[in-house]
Amino acid sequence: MTTLDLEKSIVETAYARWAPIYDAVCGPVMLKGRRAAAEAARAVGGKVLEVGVGTGLSFDDYDATTEITGIDLSAPMLAKARAKMTTGRYPWVKDVQEMDAHAMSFADATFDCVVAQFVITLVENPEQVLSECHRVVKPGGRIILVNHLYSETGLAAAVERWAAVKTRSLGLRPEFPFARLQAWSQSNAESILVERRKVAPFGIYTLVTFERTAAALAA
Template structure:
């Protein structure tokens, strides 16, 4: 873990506090990123694992042709997701489990697609979580991430570095660089970067898609 990574206990405390107000605050703000990731996952179809499913805000973005499993380490966030499931509106959501994304209990190659919306920048060890996502996705399957990523240059980058110090306890990490995701992919010879794009309307969020290759990637 580098000095800037978040500790799991800080994240757990933060999301226990977020749970009652999460949908009202983070629903509208992050909706476009969430939808873009779900649309990319729907284009893969089949069994989809949502890592850090939270309160289940993304359930509206899926439907027939998908089978959703969610995991999250926060019981208060999952309680909200389970209440949505109990409404009967989401028959394609099979189950949500309280589970740490660093140590998933699913067998290897279980899912057609793994999605993590607004999660990878705040886990304690992003590389370990990516490797777990890679382990549980089938060869040929995809790992789809959406997040705000560090702007790298200019005023936005300066603001993000400043905000980084202030927002840790809220479970946020605005200065997380794309280079870290790229380095993980380069070190994993059964991974290719399929897509990296800004999400409309303002490009605040970036969608990143990796594929687990069936064989070893050509050099």
């Protein structure tokens, strides 16, 4: 039994508090996962949407082979991302916008790749966000997620269930099962799971990649 999905208001309050200290605390801890996702996105190249871009910690992980657009619910997190953009170090970052991933304003099939790093487990309706990501990615394009996912069994799972209750108000959720992501993909005829792998060195994070099938183009 896992906890309920986080409400939007909890997430907004939590990330307004996280914004001033986010880079110092979450920068190093999540580095490997973030890099693995950006590397997979660079392999696709072209127009990349970062959902829940946060403070823009991933900007360093891209290059001129990509054009990055970021969205986030949190104005204080985005203010940090915008400050990074004004340094001029990230010409590949085109724009960041305050936007809810449940209802994006982008046209269908806008992006070659959609990346969500440490986001899908804490949105109010993960299936709706996945469907929005699917809608805005081009046929043949990819959705790349990286997260800590629920261990399902044993002591680790018990600790994660305990921690989920304690860390909820911090906008964190350590017991989100992979099965939910898989079920979403299986329910969508134009989505296939192309990769699920643990990220080295400790395997704390899981990288999950879905492809929007080219069949969607023919339809």
